[in-house]
Amino acid sequence: MARRGKKPKGRPINGWVILDKPKGLGSTDAVAKLKRLYFAQKAGHAGTLDPLASGMLPIAFGDATKTVPYVMDGRKTYRFTVRWGAETTTDDTEGPVVESAEMRPSEEAILDRLPDYIGEIEQVPPRFSAIKIDGERAYDLARSGEEVEIASRIVTVHRLELLERPDDDTAVFEAECGKGTYVRAIARDLGRDLGCFGHVIDLRRTAVGAFEEEDMVTLDELMEAADEGREELDEEQVEAGATARVTDFEPLDDYVVDAAEALSDLYEVSLSEEQASRVLSGNPVLLRGRDAPAFCEEAFATGHGRLIAIGAIEQGSFHPRRVFGGRG
Known part of the structure; x- marks a missing residue:
């Protein structure tokens, strides 16, 4: 007698939640957290965002996971702050300094270099990245002490602007770029070209594909919505340490975006x-x-x-x- 397949656990919810991911939370952990919160059968994300970065992480539920490639292939916008004077192994604040300089670039010098980073450019991804080398992630190899050699590749930067200079040591940029572009590598290479070295100290993604900054929702907002839909426990249940389940998902589902929104192009x-x-x-x-x-x-x-x-x-x-x- 043939065995019936297991019934999928969770709700058959379909659509996108455009999460404003906080710093310190990994992309995989964020997906797992929202999958539990929504009690969803299936979930995935469109484009990994480093734990040290904040901002847009589009999370797909159910059939919307079939539209993930269309979102990942779309343009992405990043706002990032570069600190001059030091280059690190990770091109951000996580790794130790490997190069340093006393010189700081003028605003004019920075603006003169920016056109070199717009259009189709050749870029070597950071050693600490998710690029696969012989089946292994580059960051895993780098952390184990292996020498990581990553081949350069052509990426597209549609726009790169200097937004402000808070002080001589830092500069804030905004980049709109295509799939596979690393802004940490832009900061590293720009610092080398300017002769002062540089690394990213703050990174925030503000747009992915068809999704814009105003589409984002924070974890706190989602938790508040979940609390609205939780069952009420009696005194005995509270004393026994019972956890109130979400029984009304309507407040949470109000944040779900239709899967078709990912295909607006x-x-x-x-x-x-x-x-x-x-x-x-x-x-x-x-x-x-x-x-x-x-x-x-x-x-x-x-x-x-x-x-x-x-x-x-x-x-x-x-x-x-x-x-x-x-x-x-």
Whole structure:
């Protein structure tokens, strides 16, 4: 007799929570914390954020995890502070100083160098990074004392601006960049070019893909929402040390963003109920209307008030490639 598969533990919730991750919390730990808080069946994140960094960590639940690659491939915006006069092994405050200098750059000297870091540039990722070398993470090899050689690669920086100079020792920048760009490496290389060395002392991510700074929610706000939905315990339960469970998830679910928001750069196909049912079964549908494109390499379809599928438009028909069957 065939054994039935185990029923997934948790709620079949679908969508994104755009977490404002605090410093000191790892990205994997943040996902685990929110998965427990929402009692979600499935969760993942779009782009690791270092424990020493704060800011945007988009966390996907359920079917929204299928849209993670689209968010990770999007542009990211970072605000970061560089301290001049020292280069460290980690390119931030965690590692020991390996180079130092007394000289400090003028604002004019910094501005003169910035154009060299805009566009497609060649960059060597930090030794303490998540880059894999022969199947091992670079930071694991570096921490074990191994000599880490990471090949340079081409990355794209769309914008790099000097925001302010709080004092001679520090400078605050904002960078908008593509996938795989390390702002710690920008700080390191800029310090070398200026002859003063430098490392990042503060890093905050403010945008990822379609998500903006105003979309973020803090852990404190989520905990308050969870507390609103917790069951009330009687005196006996409190004395016994019982923990109040979240039984009403509505206050928490108010912070969940529809999975389709991650795909705002793609063409949207709005389906009728009949068309949505066909697409959910994996079938193509003919698009009507003068404005409907005949061809589109990648598009997403919505219907029934939610994201239905990602696919392509060929000869005036939408062909689903990835269907979103869950209901939030």
